[in-house]
Amino acid sequence: MASLSSKSLQEISDLLDEYGIKHGPVVETTRNLYVKKLKEAMTKGKKAKPSSDKTFYREEEEEVTYVYRTPTRSDISGDGGAYMRSRPEWTEREYEHETSYSSYSKPRPEYRGSDLVDEPYMYDTPSTYKNSYSKITAMKSEQQVPKAQKSSRLVPLWLQLLFFLALAAFLYLVFSNMEINESIKGIM
Amino acid sequence: MPMMTLQFDLLRGGLCKLSRWISDTAMSSTSQKHKEFVAEPMGEKPVMALAGIGEVLGKKLEEHGFDKAYVVLGQFLVLKKDEELFRDWLKDTCGANAKQQRDCYGCLKEWCDAFL
Numbered sequence: 001m002a003s004l005s006s007k008s009l010q011e012i013s014d015l016l017d018e019y020g021i022k023h024g025p026v027v028e029t030t031r032n033l034y035v036k037k038l039k040e041a042m043t044k045g046k047k048a049k050p051s052s053d054k055t056f057y058r059e060e061e062e063e064v065t066y067v068y069r070t071p072t073r074s075d076i077s078g079d080g081g082a083y084m085r086s087r088p089e090w091t092e093r094e095y096e097h098e099t100s101y102s103s104y105s106k107p108r109p110e111y112r113g114s115d116l117v118d119e120p121y122m123y124d125t126p127s128t129y130k131n132s133y134s135k136i137t138a139m140k141s142e143q144q145v146p147k148a149q150k151s152s153r154l155v156p157l158w159l160q161l162l163f164f165l166a167l168a169a170f171l172y173l174v175f176s177n178m179e180i181n182e183s184i185k186g187i188m
Numbered sequence: 189m190p191m192m193t194l195q196f197d198l199l200r201g202g203l204c205k206l207s208r209w210i211s212d213t214a215m216s217s218t219s220q221k222h223k224e225f226v227a228e229p230m231g232e233k234p235v236m237a238l239a240g241i242g243e244v245l246g247k248k249l250e251e252h253g254f255d256k257a258y259v260v261l262g263q264f265l266v267l268k269k270d271e272e273l274f275r276d277w278l279k280d281t282c283g284a285n286a287k288q289q290r291d292c293y294g295c296l297k298e299w300c301d302a303f304l
Contacts, residue, residue, distance in 0.1 A: 024268040033277045160210060171199070
């Protein structure tokens, strides 16, 4: 392993791209951080070289269909291949979803046809793939927005609204019971 | 009646205080330091004015050359305002713990949302 500390800033930037690590500009102040990240990535044994492409694809056939199916996701990383390779755990999870996704897509036209008809043999499949669909969307939205934070409220929202309405009603009462005189007319 | 204008002013003032109290209690708590920092442009504030950065961390940051809050802001921006990268950098540079990292990141992010 070539010494990372002797590499130029541009070389470190290229290495980060190869490992699919999201990064900003590599400057003197960020250099150490990125070198550390590269060392972590290297020790984890993530394959970054393009020559290992074939071995990875042979391991999981579904990988190929996944890359074709959602090009946008690989576009986000800028290098679909590296992105796949650097996150094998994540793609394995997606693999399950992809199989259920493909199985869900097939019965869909049938479901549409018999939407209004209450047929007993169709009753099971909508519920099952509704579950898997909601699971997929929940997982996908979770992964797409992993950093979204739930806003915690100490005072529940409905209570705030109720309070606000009560206050508005009170103010209206006060206003309507006012005796209008010259000075108020000047302001209003 | 002339007294009504005074009552209206009191009502208006009271309403402002009330709305601020509601937002404070309803949202997740932020420290006084955070609130003061995000309320105005940071100017030449020292690095210890940042939420999450106390005396100890502030000294360490200063040793690394980050002597003003705007220099840390610079680093935050160079890291593309990314939470994970910034928190990792903060941990590596001054040894901030998770809460301190979170507070500092939140403080800078909110400042950027308001002023950048």
